[in-house]
Amino acid sequence: MIGHLPQLVAVWLFAVGLYGIVTSRNLVHMVICLSVAQSSTYVLLLSIGFRAGGTAPIFLDVPVGTRAVDPVVKALALTDVVVGATVTALLLALAVQAHKRHGTLDPEEFRSLRG
Amino acid sequence: MRSQTQRRVFLVAMAGLAAFLVWGMAGLPRFGTFAGAYSQFLNAHAVAQRAATNVVAAITFDYRGFDTMGEEFILFAAVVGVAILLRTQRDEEERSPTEEAEGRHAPAASNAVRALGLAMVGPIVVFGVYVVAHGHLSPGGGFQGGVVLATGALLVYLSGEYVTLRRVRPEHLIDAAESAGAGGYVAIGVLGLAMTGSFLENVLPLGRPGALLSAGIILPINAAVGLEVAAGFVLLLSEFLEQTLVLQPRGGGTP
Numbered sequence: 001m002i003g004h005l006p007q008l009v010a011v012w013l014f015a016v017g018l019y020g021i022v023t024s025r026n027l028v029h030m031v032i033c034l035s036v037a038q039s040s041t042y043v044l045l046l047s048i049g050f051r052a053g054g055t056a057p058i059f060l061d062v063p064v065g066t067r068a069v070d071p072v073v074k075a076l077a078l079t080d081v082v083v084g085a086t087v088t089a090l091l092l093a094l095a096v097q098a099h100k101r102h103g104t105l106d107p108e109e110f111r112s113l114r115g
Numbered sequence: 116m117r118s119q120t121q122r123r124v125f126l127v128a129m130a131g132l133a134a135f136l137v138w139g140m141a142g143l144p145r146f147g148t149f150a151g152a153y154s155q156f157l158n159a160h161a162v163a164q165r166a167a168t169n170v171v172a173a174i175t176f177d178y179r180g181f182d183t184m185g186e187e188f189i190l191f192a193a194v195v196g197v198a199i200l201l202r203t204q205r206d207e208e209e210r211s212p213t214e215e216a217e218g219r220h221a222p223a224a225s226n227a228v229r230a231l232g233l234a235m236v237g238p239i240v241v242f243g244v245y246v247v248a249h250g251h252l253s254p255g256g257g258f259q260g261g262v263v264l265a266t267g268a269l270l271v272y273l274s275g276e277y278v279t280l281r282r283v284r285p286e287h288l289i290d291a292a293e294s295a296g297a298g299g300y301v302a303i304g305v306l307g308l309a310m311t312g313s314f315l316e317n318v319l320p321l322g323r324p325g326a327l328l329s330a331g332i333i334l335p336i337n338a339a340v341g342l343e344v345a346a347g348f349v350l351l352l353s354e355f356l357e358q359t360l361v362l363q364p365r366g367g368g369t370p
């Protein structure tokens with residue numbers, strides 16, 4: 001089990017993030033919870049790419065052939081971070097507009113305010 | 116009561132999903148033991164093939180360069196989306212910078228914030244340019260350096276009064292920089308298409324690994340991405356600042 005601890009951390013982050021989204025009473029809080037859930041993918045990607053004893057895959061001051069971690073998942077994690085930031089920005093902009101129209105950030109209250 | 120039911124239903128569903136996830140994770144290689152053939156190959160050959168000592172940058176901007184172009188346009192589309200969502204609405208107007216009405220004036224930055232903020236702008240900009248320019252050598256690149264550069268602009272906003280500063284904000288220049296960054300990536304790709312027959316193929320000399328001018332098109336692509344990300348984040352930040360500091364419902368009153 002201990003050999004899979006980072007993957008279990010990813011499952012836990014995803015679960016608490018989703019719990020926050022479902023029970024949230026504030027749109028900004030909800031967006032942050034989505035970021036938490038999304039950060040589980042960073043943990044998962046990087047934990048898969050880690051090699052015991054490996055250094056960063058940057059061969060500037062270590063010779064090529066040095067044991068290094070997986071560079072592919074690192075590139076994927078970079079994409080992940082960028083997409084996460086843009087999604088957060090868009091959702092926060094939507095939250096600003098929702099607050100302007102309805103004067104509240106509570107998703108429960110939108111249901112009664114339809115229109 | 117409603118939220119109680121909601122929570123119970125979620126917890127049951129989440130327990131099921133978590134069980135599936137844990138079951139799936141248990142089938143993955145143990146932590147620290149996975150050695151994918153693709154990554155082994157790239158770690159061994161990317162420096163020789165691309166003269167880029169940062170293998171992650173070689174993957175992002177060369178081996179997977181086409182995917183990264185899509186990623187850059189995701190960012191571009193998101194910035195455009197935020198700008199459209201947060202545009203001035205029909206029932207809003209811009210606050211004049213000289214307005215001093217009760218409770219409507221944002222407190223001015225203290226002298227300590229102002230001095231420290233302005234003192235940090237220079238080093239932050241230099242650091243951002245460094246991170247962009249050395250993306251193919253050491254950790255960093257256009258995305259990371261672009262965000263660092265954008266914080267330089269944020270420091271200027273923080274150390275002055277945004278409402279006054281936006282008068283001198285080179286808005287069209289920032290818009291143009293963002294488009295130039297996004298278009299520059301495509302232009303480099305088209306250059307490869309024209310000269311070698313494949314999109315995003317390297318057309319520049321590779322140089323010696325570890326030198327600043329090396330790694331072919333990775334450096335210009337990093338510069339284009341850095342420009343786009345920096346301009347995009349400056350636009351994002353100023354759109355959000357404008358919401359609180361500049362816009363007000365038509366005819367005054369609290370928003």
